[in-house]
Amino acid sequence: MIGHRRALALTMGDPAGIGPDLALAAWKDRAQLELPPFLMIGDPAMLAERANLLGLDVPLVEATSEDAVAKFGTALPVLPVTLAKPAVAGTPDSENAEAIIESIRLGVELTTASRTRAVVTNPIAKSVLYASGFSFPGHTEYLAHLASKAEGHELMPVMLLVGPSLRVAPVTIHIPLSQVPEALTTRSIVDTARIVARDLASRFGVMAPRIAISGLNPHAGEDGALGSEDAEIIAPAIAQLQAEGIRVFGPLPADTMFHAEARANYDAAICMYHDQALIPAKTLGFHDSVNVTLGLPFIRTSPDHGTAFSLAGKGEARHDSLVAAMKLSAKMANTEAETKILTALSRA
Structure with a gap:
């Protein structure tokens, strides 16, 4: 398997949340x-304490990206990032925000340098980071910032729920x-669809994907009776994309595009705002959907849930979504590597 000598980089997330619980349980059930092997980027003392609290026999070993795979079979490899204060399960503390952010930064650094295969991020509580001066709306925007600095130009991230x-x-x-409505533009729709189409081909192996595009208003505007954005902003974007050879169609009423028969007609859907996309995603796959960031020079996935502070340290959190995120990131990394090889051979 391509890339099997490199581990995934798994960030700590908020240490007071369920991220550590999920990582420990996932390693315990690894066989x-x-x-795929993963390198946990976090505080070893916190992980040891959480394993003890959960009653999990998980040996920990300090590791680097170079020896994580070799150590993964007998212990959970950990790249140390020290917390400012001991983490209390269920009680977030903004004094640990710097370590949370550093874990993310290191994951991106390792993956950008091809020392790890992909970044898998555990959940963060944005309010905790905001209290420390964190200025980004969330994970997605911070990852784009780090990638843009490394690339030397602005990158546009796209959130894809899988x-x-x-x-x-x-x-x-x-x-x-x-x-x-004010933020939505023809260009933003075109740019999003281009990235989705490109990354579906290069990282998912879906060549010439079919993409359904929703309307903004009820009934996709009802010919202007329920709003003009569908005709004036979304329809021109669809026409431009079709002229470029991208297989898109719409705008579709969002209330009728997610039943089984409708989903059979497309490989991905694009919606106009957060809840319009995430409500059907979480309804259809609450425990095993994955948050993927497209448009970046590295692969990033994340479980599609939050920190769940009320469940931390109790052994009640399910690791389905984190496991799905790790498996998907490894699969995407393999597909991307194979696509690059095939592209190079076709040009030779």
Whole structure:
């Protein structure tokens, strides 16, 4: 398997949340789950304490990206990032924000340098990071910032939710609903669709993907009776994309595009705002959907849920979505590597 000598980089997430619980449980079940090797980037003392709290026999070993795979079979490899204060399960502390952010930064650094295969991020609590001066709306925007610095130019991230029966991306993400009509532009829709089409081909192996595009208003505007954005902003974007040879269609009423028969007609859907995309994604695959960031020079996945502070340290959190995120990131890395080889051979 391509890339099998490199581990995934798994970030710590908020140490007071369920991220550590999920990582420990996933490693414990690694054999039956057939998990790809991963390198945990976090505080070893916190992980040891959490394993003890959960009653999990998980040996820990300090590791680097170079020896993580070799150590993974007998212990959970950990690249140390020290917390400012001991983490208390269920009680977030903004004094640990710097370590949370550093874990993400290191994951990106290692993956950008091809020392790890992909970044898998555990959940963060944005309010905790905001209290420390974190200025980004969320993971997606911070990852794009790090990637843009490394690339030397601005990159546009696209959030893609991937579940067993649906792939869906919102055009606008972490903004109030009242700001969506003003933020929505023909260009943003075109740029989103281009990235989705490109990355579906290069990282998912879906060549010439079919992409359904939703409307913004009820009934996709009802010919202007329920709003003009569908005709004036979305329809021109679809026409431009079709002229470029990208297989898109719409705008579709969002209330009728997610039932089984409708989903059979496309490989991915693009919606105009956060909840329009995430409600069907989480309804159809609540426990095993994965958050994927497209448009970046590295692969990033994340479980499609939050920190769940109320479940931390209790052994009640399910690791389905984290496991799905790790498996998907490894599969995407393999597909991307194979696509690059085939492209190079075709040009030779």
